[in-house]
Amino acid sequence: MGDRSLLRVALCLTLHTSWMLSAATSGVPRAVDIVLPCMHVLMEDAGGRGGLGGMSFSREEVTLLIRNVTVTGEGGELDPITDYQPSKDTKTTIFQATVTSSPLPFADRLLHADCEGLDISCELSPLSPSGLLYITHIRLPEFSITMVTRTEPTNGMEEDPIGQDHLLSDKSIISMTVDLCLSSSTPSQLTPLSLDVSLNCELSGDPEGVQAEWHLQKEGKGERLFPEEGSRVTMEPGALSGRGDASLTIRAVRVQDEGTYICAVTLGEHRVHQILQLQVREPPRVTIIQTEGPELTLTCSSDCYYPLDVEFSWLLRGEQITHADPVTSSHRRNSDGTYNLSIHLRVPTPPTGALPDTYTCTVSHASLPEPITVTTSVPLPEVSSGALGYIISSLIVLITTAFMFRSRDGVREAREGGR
Numbered sequence: 001m002g003d004r005s006l007l008r009v010a011l012c013l014t015l016h017t018s019w020m021l022s023a024a025t026s027g028v029p030r031a032v033d034i035v036l037p038c039m040h041v042l043m044e045d046a047g048g049r050g051g052l053g054g055m056s057f058s059r060e061e062v063t064l065l066i067r068n069v070t071v072t073g074e075g076g077e078l079d080p081i082t083d084y085q086p087s088k089d090t091k092t093t094i095f096q097a098t099v100t101s102s103p104l105p106f107a108d109r110l111l112h113a114d115c116e117g118l119d120i121s122c123e124l125s126p127l128s129p130s131g132l133l134y135i136t137h138i139r140l141p142e143f144s145i146t147m148v149t150r151t152e153p154t155n156g157m158e159e160d161p162i163g164q165d166h167l168l169s170d171k172s173i174i175s176m177t178v179d180l181c182l183s184s185s186t187p188s189q190l191t192p193l194s195l196d197v198s199l200n201c202e203l204s205g206d207p208e209g210v211q212a213e214w215h216l217q218k219e220g221k222g223e224r225l226f227p228e229e230g231s232r233v234t235m236e237p238g239a240l241s242g243r244g245d246a247s248l249t250i251r252a253v254r255v256q257d258e259g260t261y262i263c264a265v266t267l268g269e270h271r272v273h274q275i276l277q278l279q280v281r282e283p284p285r286v287t288i289i290q291t292e293g294p295e296l297t298l299t300c301s302s303d304c305y306y307p308l309d310v311e312f313s314w315l316l317r318g319e320q321i322t323h324a325d326p327v328t329s330s331h332r333r334n335s336d337g338t339y340n341l342s343i344h345l346r347v348p349t350p351p352t353g354a355l356p357d358t359y360t361c362t363v364s365h366a367s368l369p370e371p372i373t374v375t376t377s378v379p380l381p382e383v384s385s386g387a388l389g390y391i392i393s394s395l396i397v398l399i400t401t402a403f404m405f406r407s408r409d410g411v412r413e414a415r416e417g418g419r
């Protein structure tokens with residue numbers, strides 16, 4: 001834990017500059033180091049160690065140091081500019097990945113993410129049994145990056161073959177270069193129905209000879225998607241011919257489109273992927289109707305919303321109702337996958353001479369930042385409503401008369417003005 005907070009300080013202060021022109025100038029590209037706490041995940045044959053189904057996972061905290069990351073930055077001085085030096089008390093293994101060709105996607109945002117306290121998940125594991133290729137998944141709420149890196153076989157590793165056991169020994173530095181990156185700016189999206197949605201998936205590096213495909217997983221089943229020109233689901237044109245953009249577009253989103261999308265890129269014998277979550281959040285339409293009967297019933301309906309969970313409450317003149325028990329209907333599902341739900345409340349007629357009762361129905365739903373409130377007034381009983389009717393019509397007469405006078409004055413003024 002202490003190591004992690006040290007690391008955060010290190011990341012926020014340690015910026016290495018190789019071609020900086022002026023620290024105070026904004027928009028000037030410069031190369032920096034990015035330091036991230038990461039998890040080294042190893043899946044191995046348990047053998048004698050006894051694991052589940054013969055395989056076991058080991059997880060170990062490591063430090064990921066990404067060197068030569070080009071950022072442009074906006075304003076603000078980047079104060080202490082030094083090379084990243086692993087401190088003496090850094091106990092973790094350092095994986096040092098150098099960006100040599102195409103720039104790292106989302107570099108600026110990644111640089112500031114840790115200082116801003118964003119939730120970063122970083123996992124690193126060997127891609128091939130030889131341990132020459134590593135794969136790193138960096139995931140934040142707003143973007144995700146998968147890097148394939150190649151280790152440099154000679155780097156001070158003594159005779160220890162690069163791969164497994166050295167991790168458990170003393171601190172070591174493993175140097176690698178970044179071969180390619182697959183990234184997404186939409187790792188998890190919420191969308192209302194009927195909108196067009198883009199699931200972003202881009203490859204940087206050498207997209208030559210790359211195959212990209214999409215899979216959708218939901219309710220425990222997976223299917224391959226076949227995006228087609230002119231259909232509802234399309235892929236960026238040129239995705240397979242080396243431009244590196246394999247983004248998927250879904251037109252007029254439906255409830256069925258919700259799920260986990262996998263953008264899988266095959267490069268030779270290697271396969272890397274991005275996992276994207278798409279969730280539908282359709283807000284309810286809320287209405288209240290009053291039904292006359294032996295007693296008056298108020299029905300508050302929440303229609304055409306998704307997903308299922310919704311919360312109602314009734315207020316009388318702004319106060320929670322405790323004396324009456326509202327009855328909730330069962331969910332009704334519409335053909336488009338959305339739901340309807342209503343809640344009924346029987347209300348007493350207010351006594352003669354009282355003020356009309358104002359009832360408010362409040363609906364909370366995952367799609368709503370604030371609950372929706374709808375208010376209705378229960379009409380007064382006949383006698384007083386007759387009286388009220390009289391008052392209202394008198395008011396109307398008064399207002400009309402006043403208005404007529406005013407407009408006649410207005411006409412006169414206009415005539416005088418015209419002369």
Ligand SMILES: *[C@@H]1O[C@H](CO)[C@@H](O)[C@H](O)[C@H]1NC(C)=O
Nearest residue numbers: 068070098099100101102103
């Ligand atoms: C740093 O990255 C740039 C491209 O982003 C590349 O041209 C340059 O050679 C790299 N430098 C090193 C030392 O790898």
Ligand SMILES: *[C@@H]1O[C@H](CO)[C@@H](O)[C@H](O)[C@H]1NC(C)=O
Nearest residue numbers: 301303304332333334339340
């Ligand atoms: C749900 O509510 C909408 C709008 O009020 C209505 O058109 C639709 O018929 C209702 N669906 C069901 C299944 O009751």
